[in-house]
Each structure stands twice: as C-alpha cells, then as structure tokens.
Amino acid sequence: TLLTPGTVINAPEMAVLATAQCIQVPVYRRLRVAIFSTGDELVSPDEALAPGKLVDSNQYALTVLLAQMGFEPIRLGIVPDNEEALNKAIAGAVATADVVLSTGGVSVGDYDYIEKILGDLGGKVHVSSVAIKPGKPLTVAGFKRGEKNQDSPSLSSDCLYFGLPGNPVSALVCCWRFVVPALRKMSGLAPNAWGPEFVKARCNAELRSPGRRETYIWGKLHLVAGVWEFEPASGSQNSANLINLANTSGLAVLPPVETGILPGEFVEVLKVSH
Template identity: 55%
Template sequence: MLPVSDAEATILNLVKPLDHQRDTEIVDLLAADSRILATPVTSPLDFPHWDNSAMDGYAVRYEDVQHSSEEKPTVLSIVEEIPAGYQPKSTIQAGQAARIFTGAVMPKGADTVVIQERTRQEDNRVFILTTPKLQDFVRHKASFYQAGTPLLPAGIRLNAPEIAVLAAAQCPQLNVYRRPRVAIFSTGNELVTPEKPLQPGQIVDSNQYALAALVRESGAEPLILGIVKDEPIALQEVIVHAIANADIVLSSGGVSVGDYDYVDKILESLEAKIHIRAVEMRPGKPLTVATFPTCTDAINRVYTKHSTLYFGLPGNPAAVLVTFWRFVQPVIKKLAGIAEGWEPVFLKVRSHDELRSDGKRETYIWGRLNLTDGVYEFYKAGGSHSSGNLINLAQTNALAVLPVGKTLISAGDEVQVLQIINA
C-alpha cells in the first residue's frame, strides 16, 4: 500500500503530454474557449496600432500649454475634430488644438492630451485651464505589444482574456491540442441505470454520471461504455475496447480483494503493467493504476497506437470522487498539454469544525471553503462521511487532508485543504 505522495509521483511520472504535432487540430476562435493552445502565437500588429488618445479632450503641443492655469489659461484654435476611426487630416501647429475622443488617432504635431474636464470651449477656441504633463493620456504605438514578438505561449488554457487578445490580433483560427479521450465504465451485477426501477439489492450507477461530468469539467472527452457485469469475458472485452479507443480508462468497482473483483487479473492477462494496487488513504484505498504498451497486436486483442493509462477506481461513490480529484484530474490536465498549473492546489486555511481521523491512513474530509471576514475557512459537510454516502458530497469545493498519525484538528486550527477546481 503506497503512501499518497508516492502514488501521486508514480502516477504523474506515467503521463506523457499529447504530442504538439500529432495530437492537434485547427479550431475557429469562437470554438476555442477552454482549449489548450498547441503552438505559440505572434502577431504582425502593434498594440496599440497607432498613437491614440486615452480620454476625451484636446490634442495639443505640450510646449504651448506647459504654463497654463485657471488664472492664466492658454487659448488655442480648434482646427479639427477627431472621432475614433477617423484619420486626422491636420498637423497641429503652434497655437492650435484638435478636439479628440477616446481611442482616436493622435494628429501629427500633437504630443499631449488635455482632458475635457480641464478645459472650456467657446466656438472654435479652447481654453486650457491646467498644466498637463508631457504625453498625458497618450497611448503610444506598440507600448502594449510589439509586432513579431511572442504574444501567447503554447500550453495555456484559452479563457475569455486570451480569446479577446487573439481576436484583436486577427487570429480567426488556432492550433489547439485535441481533447484527451477518457473511457468510463462501471462494474457490478448490482448496478442499474437511473431510469430503471430498483429491485431488492440493486443500486443506481451514479459513478458513471459523476465521472463523465468530472471528465468534461477537466477538459476531456468522455467515452461512456455503460455497466459491465462481474463476468470476466465481458469485462475483458470492454477493457480491450476501452484501451484501443481512449488515452485514459476509468473503471469503478472490481479492484478490491473480493471473489467478484476481476479487474487486476484481467489487466495482467492483457500484459498491462500494474504500478499501484492500493493507496494509504481514506476513502480510496483500493486503487489500481496500470499502463498498456504501445501495441497494434491483433492476436493479443490489444488494438492501440498509443500508451493508455488505466485507473481502476473504487466502487463507493465518495471514494470515486475523492480519488478522481486527488489523482485523475491532474493527469487529464497534464496529458491535455497544459504547460503548468495542472498540479493539485493545496491551501492552508482555518477549520471551522472539529475534524477527526483514526490516523492510520491519510484521510480526506469533504466540505466547502468559505470566505469569512476576509479569511478562508473550511466547513465540514454535515452527515456521515462514509465512502458510500454521496448525498453530502453535493456542493463540495474542497477536501480537508489529515495526514497519517493526525487524529484531531480542533475547530479554529489550521488545516491543509485540496481545492477542487473544475477547469
């Protein structure tokens, strides 16, 4: 049974990010939200594209207005009005000014903008009532970004700010990594789908639905394979199909030591290398992690052109979510091509409630991070924290972590929490 930190290191070392040439696709900018940029972007445009005004006011020569005040205003002739989108026709000479609006091109000869609140206009004259600073409210060409230099690096997630930058840079199409494919299935004779009436001893398969949502939230594409009975032949057929079509396989159930737990034996029969069989954590002790070699061997019924990472997750619903958040989500993010920031995020916060553990295994207690008087506090979810209880997992956004040997964290004490981030 591996300590959690060793399990994490083992798992993340198995992940090879998608290839920046083979595993990419071209998408339109409007379809690029939350995608991972596969190649760096540069632009042939300067930002700003030209010198322009940051405010509504008057474009002037600083040497004309450098001694202006309310008591002794400088009077200038208005020779042109320059709205945004208009190309100035005049060159500002001594004693002249141009009425200018936010974003408009600065006219030749002008080097400063006086905001309209510090002026008074009478007919075609403007009275400058203040002494501005040289180049006040002028946004200079290329002061934000210089054409031909790196604009956005590869390996970043494209959110609204990046989409805006790319639109402004006239990048209508982008080279992004394809979404990782994650096969999902549940095992167990007792499982049924949500629309079927329950018979005695049956359980609704919630794991498949939870995992599909988690996979989508993590930026990957779920391949739903359904419920598989505890029958070795049927289970092997599904596993072979999964590893042939997915980058990651997630199965829930069948990885403990019961008579009907067949997953590990089938993986071994398919020549998988099993790296982890159990982890020193609660919930989530039974966890199988295996890899399949790159192979296109039809005789052995393994049809894959890439290395596939297999996670045999526990069957209990709370354990499924905890092990996904702890181990699988970082794997998906790293595989997807994110250059940095795919690691789990831990915070030290104050615990609002008393937290207990038997200290034998690293223990994860679910709840919420709330901001109270400017300080983050962890609130333990009410009710039972059994691995079979998924009801109080609703609205969870953090997991408190009690290390091995730690049996009590008192209310008000500091606790380490794993922040649950969907993207």
C-alpha cells in the same frame, strides 16, 4: 512571445491570436475518457430497484465532472462481474480512448478480475492501492499502443487506466486527488496549472480521523476576510453515503499521524471543482 505553451485559449487569448492574425496554432485536442462501472448489483437510474441492487451513480458523476473540465467523456455503461465481459470492455476502451476510468472490481472480492485482465491485455500496473481514506483500492496502469493507433490515428501511443473504488464518495475523492491532475497534465497545461491545488484553511468544527491512513474529509471552503475557512459536511462521513457530498468544494487532508483538528486550527484543504 504572445502566448506561451500550456496556455488555455479562452476569450482574451483568442482576441490576441485574432489581432496578431494567427489563424492556425498547434493545440492539444480534448482527451477522450472512457468510463464504465462494474458489478452485477448495479442498475441504471431509469431501472427499477430490486433487493440486492444499487443505482450506478458513479458513471454519471464522473461524466459530468470530466465534461465540465473540458474533456470528452465516453460512457460505456455497466459491465457485469464476468471475466470475459470485463476483458472485452477494457480491451475496447483501451483501444479507443486516451484514458479509461472504471469503478468497482479493484478490491479483494471473489469477482474482482480487473488487475488480472490488465496484465493479460499487456498493461503494466503501477499502483494497486493507496494509503488514503476513503479510496484505498485504487489501480493505475499504463498501456503502450505503438506509434499510432490505426483505428484512431489521432490517439497518442499510450493509454492510462484508473481503476477507481466502487463506493461513490471514494470514487470521486480518488478522481479529484489523482485523476484530474493526470488529465490536466496530459492536456498540455503548464506545470503550475495541472497539479492539485491545496490551501491552508481554518476549521470551524472539529475534524476526526482514525489515523493510519491519510484521511480526506469533505466539506465547503469559504473565503472570509481574506482567510480560507473549512466547514465539514454535516452527518456521517461514510464513503458509501454520498448524500452529504452535495456542494462539496474542498477536502480537508489529515495526515496519518493526525487524529484530530480542533475548531480554530488550520488544516490543509484540497480545492475541488464545484
């Protein structure tokens, strides 16, 4: 055996295949991931801001994250808080992509239609919220499309839908924690390669949590003399404020029963792409 199933074909693996004159091997194609944002308050970065409006950063952040990981992102733009428009957008995305990511519209607001529409379109909602901070309003649903999609024969029979929170930090935390491992698994990676990677790291500052929910604190991971160290981002750890999210390489995880970690103590940290 030269290469086991689940092996990513990089330069060394390609050299092995060429040497063995294996000019054709079965592979998993790149997953197609449709991305759209919901909300009447959103504008694209090239539009002028007005009172009550916000720039849609989620779509661009998720697009870059997925592209860097080798997936094929499909940006579908901003969808207004309108049931008919959302129904059309979700139906089209489910029919043409392997995975759909939406941000916003999954909490308890007056115009949050996502879960109702998923049910109307034949989707089965598996998760409607998670006990984490930030990122509580997370929806996960599955769609069965039959043996083949006639419009896109290369698509698998199933489509996975993730309704992410609208707050930008919450959207990225949920993507790092839940979406990325799912996409890696669907891409055919070996079992020891697709799961989230956690390390024990020593804190160089105090970490605080209100408890009740599993809390994620973003910051930087450093390897110092063979020991991981975690440095939380300075400033407010607010899910609506993404300024101090830049250069994040780890998320410290505080269990619901843990309200604080002192400097010098160790904490579990989720490594994230950077």
